[in-house]
Amino acid sequence: MEEIAKEAKFNNKPFFGAKKKRMKLMEEVCCIHTAIAIYAANCSFKLEECKPVIDGFLQILQKYMLGILEKHNPKFPDTYASRMQEYFGMFTEENPGIAISFAFLNHLHGKPQLDLEGQTVLAVRFSKAMSAGVNSMRAMSG
Numbered sequence: 001m002e003e004i005a006k007e008a009k010f011n012n013k014p015f016f017g018a019k020k021k022r023m024k025l026m027e028e029v030c031c032i033h034t035a036i037a038i039y040a041a042n043c044s045f046k047l048e049e050c051k052p053v054i055d056g057f058l059q060i061l062q063k064y065m066l067g068i069l070e071k072h073n074p075k076f077p078d079t080y081a082s083r084m085q086e087y088f089g090m091f092t093e094e095n096p097g098i099a100i101s102f103a104f105l106n107h108l109h110g111k112p113q114l115d116l117e118g119q120t121v122l123a124v125r126f127s128k129a130m131s132a133g134v135n136s137m138r139a140m141s142g
Contacts, residue, residue, distance in 0.1 A: 004029055007121045010108050023072045028107050030065055031080055032100065032126065035087035040133030044141045053137075083107070097127030 005012045005025055012021045041053050070076045090099040101122035105112035112119050 001025060001029055004122070004125070007118055007125065008105055008108055009115055009118050023069070025108065027069050027073065027076060027079060028083075028104060030061075030069060031083035032087060032104055033129065034061060034080075035084055035091075036126070036129050036133050038084075039088065039091050039130065040137045043134045044137030046141075049141065091130075095123075096130065097123035100126045 001012075001022075004010075010021075010025060012018070012025045014021055037057060038054055041050055041057070044050075045053055066076070066080065069080075073079070086103060087100060090096050090103065093099045098119070101119045102112045104122060104126070105115060105119055
């Protein structure tokens with residue numbers, strides 16, 4: 001999280017409101033990485049095998065992460081649903097890493113066009129995460 005905050009030039013430790021800022025960052029990081037994991041499973045498993053993998057992942061995620069985020073922000077389920085829809089549409093674009101990094105930065109501080117360096121660094125990070133996720137899932141799927 002600290003690396004992503006630095007790459008995104010997101011001040012998650014301001015003098016006032018630090019907890020709220022950290023939770024915002026955690027929400028966005030959780031959403032993007034959840035979308036990447038589900039995307040990787042969809043790319044790697046046959047349809048009938050994919051659902052149990054994703055369902056199991058989401059059960060664990062709900063227990064250890066989503067529930068915590070919802071406790072801090074009761075509107076998080078709506079945000080989560082919106083982000084999943086948004087990010088899944090980006091996975092099929094020509095340069096999904098760039099699209100995802102733009103959206104991610106936009107959700108964090110609303111000015112991705114002012115930070116092309118950060119956007120590029122995050123695009124590489126998210127693209128690598130997508131590739132690593134797909135490779136890992138394919139190895140699991142045999």
